[in-house]
Amino acid sequence: MGPGYAKWIITVVFCWLVQIASSNSVEQKIYVELNNTVPCVRLLNATHQMGCQSSISGNTGVLHMLETESDLDIILNTGPHPPYMVLMDAAFFNSNTMMRMKNSTRVAGVAVVISNSGPPQGFSPHNKCPNQNTGVYSDTYGPRLADCNGTVWNPLGNGLSFEDFKFPIFSMKDDNQTEVIRKCILDHNMGVNGSVPTYPLCAIQLFSHMHAVTSTATCMRRNDIQNNYSLNPETFCDPLGDYNVWAPLRPINFTDKGHKANESVVVAATRLDGRSFFWDIATGAEGTVAGFVTLLAASQALKPTAQQAPPPRNILFTFFQGEAFDYIGSSRMVYDMENKNFVIDLDNVHSVLEIGQVGLRRGTDLYMHTDPISRRNNSSVNEEVEILFSNMSSVAAGLGLTLAQPTVTQPLPPSSFQRFLRARSIPGVVLADHQSAFNNKYYESVYDNAAYLNASYPPDLTPEEQLEHVTDAALALADVATLVARSLYLQAGGEESQIPNITADPKIVTQLLYGFLIQSNNSYFRSLTNPEDNSLLESQAPQYYVGVPITSSTIKRSTRMVQYLLANYTGNPTSLNQSKCQDPSGLPGESKELYTYLWVRGSNGSESSPYCCRSTVRRTKAISPAFDLDLKQYDSQIYSTWTESRWKLIRARIFLVASHDLEMLTLGVGIAVLLLSLLITYFLSSKAELLFAPAQESPGTAY
Amino acid sequence: MNLERVPNEEKLTLCRKYYLGGFAFLPFLWLVNVVWFFKEAFVKPTYNEQPLIKTYVKRSALGLLFWVAVLTTWITIFQHLRAEWGEVSDYLSFTIPLGVE
Numbered sequence: 001m002g003p004g005y006a007k008w009i010i011t012v013v014f015c016w017l018v019q020i021a022s023s024n025s026v027e028q029k030i031y032v033e034l035n036n037t038v039p040c041v042r043l044l045n046a047t048h049q050m051g052c053q054s055s056i057s058g059n060t061g062v063l064h065m066l067e068t069e070s071d072l073d074i075i076l077n078t079g080p081h082p083p084y085m086v087l088m089d090a091a092f093f094n095s096n097t098m099m100r101m102k103n104s105t106r107v108a109g110v111a112v113v114i115s116n117s118g119p120p121q122g123f124s125p126h127n128k129c130p131n132q133n134t135g136v137y138s139d140t141y142g143p144r145l146a147d148c149n150g151t152v153w154n155p156l157g158n159g160l161s162f163e164d165f166k167f168p169i170f171s172m173k174d175d176n177q178t179e180v181i182r183k184c185i186l187d188h189n190m191g192v193n194g195s196v197p198t199y200p201l202c203a204i205q206l207f208s209h210m211h212a213v214t215s216t217a218t219c220m221r222r223n224d225i226q227n228n229y230s231l232n233p234e235t236f237c238d239p240l241g242d243y244n245v246w247a248p249l250r251p252i253n254f255t256d257k258g259h260k261a262n263e264s265v266v267v268a269a270t271r272l273d274g275r276s277f278f279w280d281i282a283t284g285a286e287g288t289v290a291g292f293v294t295l296l297a298a299s300q301a302l303k304p305t306a307q308q309a310p311p312p313r314n315i316l317f318t319f320f321q322g323e324a325f326d327y328i329g330s331s332r333m334v335y336d337m338e339n340k341n342f343v344i345d346l347d348n349v350h351s352v353l354e355i356g357q358v359g360l361r362r363g364t365d366l367y368m369h370t371d372p373i374s375r376r377n378n379s380s381v382n383e384e385v386e387i388l389f390s391n392m393s394s395v396a397a398g399l400g401l402t403l404a405q406p407t408v409t410q411p412l413p414p415s416s417f418q419r420f421l422r423a424r425s426i427p428g429v430v431l432a433d434h435q436s437a438f439n440n441k442y443y444e445s446v447y448d449n450a451a452y453l454n455a456s457y458p459p460d461l462t463p464e465e466q467l468e469h470v471t472d473a474a475l476a477l478a479d480v481a482t483l484v485a486r487s488l489y490l491q492a493g494g495e496e497s498q499i500p501n502i503t504a505d506p507k508i509v510t511q512l513l514y515g516f517l518i519q520s521n522n523s524y525f526r527s528l529t530n531p532e533d534n535s536l537l538e539s540q541a542p543q544y545y546v547g548v549p550i551t552s553s554t555i556k557r558s559t560r561m562v563q564y565l566l567a568n569y570t571g572n573p574t575s576l577n578q579s580k581c582q583d584p585s586g587l588p589g590e591s592k593e594l595y596t597y598l599w600v601r602g603s604n605g606s607e608s609s610p611y612c613c614r615s616t617v618r619r620t621k622a623i624s625p626a627f628d629l630d631l632k633q634y635d636s637q638i639y640s641t642w643t644e645s646r647w648k649l650i651r652a653r654i655f656l657v658a659s660h661d662l663e664m665l666t667l668g669v670g671i672a673v674l675l676l677s678l679l680i681t682y683f684l685s686s687k688a689e690l691l692f693a694p695a696q697e698s699p700g701t702a703y
Numbered sequence: 704m705n706l707e708r709v710p711n712e713e714k715l716t717l718c719r720k721y722y723l724g725g726f727a728f729l730p731f732l733w734l735v736n737v738v739w740f741f742k743e744a745f746v747k748p749t750y751n752e753q754p755l756i757k758t759y760v761k762r763s764a765l766g767l768l769f770w771v772a773v774l775t776t777w778i779t780i781f782q783h784l785r786a787e788w789g790e791v792s793d794y795l796s797f798t799i800p801l802g803v804e
Contacts, residue, residue, distance in 0.1 A: 056802065211801040221790060222799050234801065 032184075034204075034652040036177055037111075040169040041279040042210035042645040044237060045326075046635045049214055050161070051645075054109065054168040058207040061085035061108030062657065063185050066092050076104045080196050083108035085204045087181060090115045094123070095158035102165055109168040109206045111652070113178050118447030125160035125277040126444040128152050129414075134326040134640060136418040137411055142373040145411040151436045153413050154443050161277050161444070168206040170652055171278045171446070184654055199659035206652050212237035212645035217634040219643060220627075237643040238548035241623035242321040242556045244329045245272070245563045247299070247570050248343075249306055249315040249492075251594035251616045258340035263348045265314045266491045267428075268484070269330070269416050270295045270355040271323035272562060273546040276446045282324075282545040285453040285517055286440045289544070290359030290477060292319055292562060293512045297481035300569035301504040302489060311494035313350055317570065319562055320416045321622040322546040324444060326640035329622035330416035334423050335639070336620070343618075346420070351384055352428030353488060354417045357440055358480045359453045359473060361433035364402045366480065368392060369432060371412050374425040384427030391490040392429070392483065395499065399479055406435050413438075431484065450517035450541070455510075467514045467522050474510030481509060512565070517541055520561060527603030529564045531610065536560055546622075548644050555619065563617055567598050571615025581612035590614070706743060714743060715752040722759040730770035733763035 042051035062081040066072060066088040075084045085108050086101065093112045101107040129148035137146040144150070172178050184202040191197040211234070212219035219237035226233035252260065270291040274284025282288070299317050306315075322328025336342040337349075358366070368389055375382040389405065396403035412418055415430045433439050442448040450456065455473040457466045481504035489502055511524040521537035529536055535557070542558045549555075574597075576584055581599045584590035590597075595614045602609040625631055626639040634641060658666075684691065706714060721736040737760055744753065744760040785792040786804040793799060 053802065209802055213802060213804050218789070218793075222793055225793055226799065230798070234799070236799075236801070 031205075031653040031655045032180060034172070034177055034181070034654065036175065037170045037172050037650075037652045038278045038281055039206075039208040039650050040165070040171075040277055041208065041647065042212060043240075044212055044214070044216045044219060044641075044643045044645065046217060046637070046641040047215050048162075048164070049212070049645075050164045051210070052165040052167065052169045052208060053210040053645075054206055054208045056209045058205045058209075058651070059083075059085075059108045059168055060203055060205045060657070062201045062203050063087055063181065063189055063654070065182070065185055065189075066097075072097065072100070076100060076106055079106070081201060082106035085206070086110045087113070087185065087204075089113050091119060094119075095160055098160055098163070098165075101167075102163065107167055109204070110170070111181070111204065111206070112169065112171045113174050114171050114446055115174060116449070117451060118442050118445065122156040122441030123447060124154055124156045124158065124441070124443040124445050126154055126157045126275075127159045127162055128154050128157040130154055130157075130324075130444070131326050131414045131418075133637070134331070134419075135412075135414060136371070136421040137373075141422075142411065145373070150409065150411050151413075153436075153438055155437050156441060157443065161275070168208040169277075170206055170208075171281070181654055184656075188656065199662065200656040202654060203657040204652065204654045207649045208647060209649065210645040210647050211235075212643065215635070216641045216643045219645070220634040235646050237645045239623055239627040240322055240325050240546050240548055240640075240642045240644055241328055241621070241627075242273075242546050242549065243559050243619040244319060244321055244333055244622045245559060245566060245617065245619055246316055246318040246333075247566050247615060247617040248317075249302075249570065249616075250310065252314070252343045253593050254343055254618060255593045257342060259345045260343070260348055263314060263344060264312075264350040265316045265344055265348050266350050266488060267316045267318055267352045267420075268295060268298070268355075268488050269318045269320060269352060271416060272319045272321045272329070272544065272559060273324050274448070274544045275324045275444050276448075276545070278446065280543050280545050280547060281446050282444070282543050283446065283449040283517065283541055284444075284544045285449050285455070286357050286359045287443055287448050289513070289516045290357060290453060290473075291355045293509060293516060294355050294358055294477050294481045294484060295319070296512060296562065296565050296569060297478060297504040297509045298485035298488065299566060300508055301481060301485040301502050303570055305489065305494070305498050305501045309495055309498050311489055311492035313492040315488050315492050316344075317566060319559075319566075321556070321559060322624075322640070322642075323416055325546065325642040326624075327416060327419050328546065328624045328640045328642070330419040331639050332622050332625055333620070334419050335625040335628075338423060342620070346424050346426070349420065349424075349426055351388060351491060352417045352420055352426055353388070353484070353491060354415050354428065354430045355480075355484060356413060356415055356430050356432035357438060358431060358433050359477060360439040361476065361480075362439065364400060365433070365435070366396065366401055366403050366483070367432050367435050368403055368405050369410070369412050369415075369430040370405065370428070371417075371421055372409055373411075374421060374427075375408075378425045381425050381427045385429065388427065388429055388487075388491060392431075392487045395486040395490065396483055398499075399483055401479060401483060403483075404435070410436065431480070450513070453513075453517070455513045455517055463519070464523060466518065467511055467524060468507070470506050470510045471513065474506050474513055477513070478504045478506035478509045515561075516558070520557070523603070523606075525561065525565075527601055527608070528568045529561070529601060530599050531601040531608065532599075533560070536564075559619070563619060564598065564600070567596065567613050567615035567617040568600065570617065571595075571598075571613050573600075573602075573611040574614045576612040576614075578610070578612070584612075706739070711750050711752045714740070715755055718743075718756045718759045722763050725763060725766055730767055733767040733770075736760060736763040737767060 040052040042053050061083045064075050064084045066086050083106050188202040189197050222236045274282040274288040276282050320329030337345045370385050393403045417428045420426050453473045455471045457469055485502045486499050515525045519539050520542050521539045581597045596617050598613045600613045602611050624640040626633045626636040626641050718740050721732050725733040740760050744757040
């Protein structure tokens with residue numbers, strides 16, 4: 001006994017701890033982790049919670065494959081092993097099936113295997129009237145047009161994204177992982193010749209426990225209480241939001257907020273985000289990407305002419321973030337304009353040209369949507385709209401496009417422009433490929449992807465060849481981009497003689513589509529971004545769900561990407577070196593108030609030739625005014641109130657589960673052994689004197 | 704401390720201290736008092752200080768009972784109606800359970 005002994009004990013304990021930490025082989029033997037899964041999470045607005053959630057210890061159930069209508073009957077009524085976890089192909093992921101499962105107590109969760117192309121009849125988990133309550137039409141403004149009474153924009157919408165499911169729903173890609181699950185089901189859950197399968201059965205466990213409940217008002221209140229009174233505050237939910245990206249054609253002093261004298265601005269707007277039923281999957285090819293790629297290409301096409309023969313009015317390219325969730329970005333910008341927190345105010349806005357969904361036009365048809373109410377009530381607005389329309393029509397005719405106005409009584413489709421109209425009667429149009437209901441069959445769903453937009457590539461092309469390959473979608477969008485660029489130039493008062501010089505480059509459009517739909521990590525995007533910004537580019541399609549900022553300084557990749565591209569398209573390279581690029585103040589002709597300076601990799605063949613790009617591009621916060629510290633209206637009817645719940649664990653794993661009887665038997669035996677051992681110990685210690693011969697009395701020890 | 708080895712006068716002072724301390728909204732002192740001095744008050748053969756100790760122990764038990772009744776009622780009501788009260792109960796809660804109304 002001594003220090004040596006203590007050392008020995010420490011070594012043993014240490015080895016034991018290391019063993020626990022390094023090998024949990026029992027767990028590995030039991031469970032197969034599923035890594036490529038995406039959950040549906042809980043989102044909340046002013047009044048409701050929606051999405052999915054599991055119990056705090058995960059939902060477990062025996063897997064059943066849903067392949068036919070009779071499988072549904074087994075799951076919901078007759079199967080002997082409820083609750084079931086349902087593995088289904090995307091074909092069954094529709095409103096009818098899901099609502100029947102929602103109302104059943106025999107469903108523990110759902111795993112959907114998502115395919116690359118959607119059902120031919122269309123699928124949209126959004127509602128029929130997107131952003132119904134936060135647009136311009138209401139009881140006080142065109143009551144007969146409110147709630148999509150005139151036109152149902154998304155007739156295929158089944159509203160699944162707005163349902164509150166009490167069980168977890170995960171999506172999986174059709175890959176090796178789903179093969180493992182299928183094999184597990186085939187091996188264990190199929191009875192021989194239609195008989196009831198016997199234990200052990202293949203089961204799956206899904207964890208997606210959500211912290212927030214009831215509504216944004218509730219979870220934000222709890223956030224505030226915890227922040228004020230708790231030593232270890234928990235956050236329950238976070239407001240959705242990110243950044244708007246915008247760039248004026250002529251620089252405007254960024255530090256000087258509020259009204260600008262002698263500034264008349266044409267706003268060219270589009271949206272930057274989309275969504276789907278599942279968290280952080282939103283490819284939004286037609287719904288989002290087609291629009292902002294068009295505007296980016298238009299800004300690029302416009303630059304040479306705009307610098308040579310600048311039009312009298314300014315043009316503000318704006319990319320609104322979070323529009324899918326009750327117009328977060330546009331409502332924020334309008335709110336800032338009203339409160340003199342933006343570089344211009346609403347008086348400076350001459351007109352608005354918004355690009356909606358433009359990627360799926362039928363033939364040569366494009367439509368110019370306008371607001372019947374402001375045109376009827378305000379003759380000057382009507383005049384401006386007519387001028388805009390005739391300008392655009394003549395431009396379109398020159399391009400072989402047909403531009404038409406829908407019926408005069410039709411309201412605006414869901415658009416950021418509606419938020420401007422809420423504040424003021426401003427002339428403006430929304431350019432789209434649909435006359436009334438969307439052409440987009442997969443609005444705000446996972447199937448609104450590159451293939452649906454016809455941005456498809458011949459097989460056996462290398463990524464670099466794909467990048468250069470001009471797709472049909474790119475050709476079609478390049479025409480729209482030319483139309484937009486020329487219309488903007490005319491709208492800003494530019495000379496008609498300059499019009500033929502403005503043409504969007506299909507090659508740039510195709511590169512943009514490739515970067516935003518296939519993978520952003522390509523040579524074109526690399527050449528236009530900062531080489532030190534490693535986290536920016538990814539080797540898969542970017543996702544356009546607006547999400548929540550992880551820290552206060554994080555910015556969505558797609559937002560930063562658009563910022564870099566817009567900077568390159570509207571700005572100019574300068575001769576500043578890298579350190580001067582970061583802080584050019586004091587240099588003649590340079591000003592941080594007027595310009596943004598971005599260090600860009602550049603490209604000279606395969607070599608990089610970095611330069612400092614000076615542009616007018618800015619980012620401003622796209623967080624709904626409802627969460628503004630001055631306002632704090634968590635139950636606002638006017639502004640977006642969308643929040644995303646927090647969670648601790650998202651996880652999916654499969655394993656074999658034994659029958660309930662066997663589990664109980666094992667537990668019973670375990671307890672019996674424990675009791676028996678206690679009994680024996682007690683018996684042994686009480687009879688110790690009899691059982692063990694007393695040790696030799698050591699002489700000389702006295703107490 | 705082993706009560707066996709403490710002289711009777713000191714037992715009484717101790718018991719009184721615990722009894723009085725309980726009035727400072729510390730019902731656990733009463734609980735300790737009852738448990739600790741139960742044998743002294745009711746089992747041990749009589750001694751001079753025993754009647755007073757007896758009174759203190761009885762009163763402590765009574766106070767304890769009162770507290771138990773009040774707390775149980777309140778906890779039952781609160782747990783049942785917490786979700787219904789909404790905002791009020793959030794302000795009353797020190798820790799707010801995650802993922803529960």
